[in-house]
Every structure is written in C-alpha cells, then in structure tokens.
C-alpha cells in the first residue's frame with residue numbers, strides 16, 4: 001500500500017496513513033506548527049511541542065532506515 005501526501009504528493013510512511021494522516025511527516029509537522037502558533041496566543045505548550053518532536057524524530061529514523 002502506497003501512501004501519498006495530499007499537500008506535496010510525496011510518498012510517506014503507510015503507517016501514518018493507517019493512523020489517519022493524509023500528509024507526509026514534513027507537511028504534518030508544518031500543520032502542527034501552525035496549530036501551535038495559533039494556540040500560542042493563549043499559552044506556550046512547550047511540553048506538547050517537545051513530545052511531538054520526540055515522536056517525529058523517532059518516526060523519521062524508522063522511515064530513513066527502511
């Protein structure tokens with residue numbers, strides 16, 4: 001099963017598609033950054049950002065080492 005990002009048409013990890021994501025890790029990160037920037041008006045979710053980056057880098061490592 002091939003997963004193709006709806007944002008940039010790059011192939012991405014099919015596991016992401018299984019999780020319900022329609023974008024690659026990069027576009028997903030951009031969207032997450034937008035959401036974080038939006039929320040920043042009220043608070044600074046540093047913990048959430050760190051957790052996301054940890055999961056993201058782990059996923060990237062898996063993806064590169066395929």
Ligand SMILES: [Zn+2]
Pocket residue numbers: 005006007008009010023024025026027028
């Ligand atoms: Zn993409």
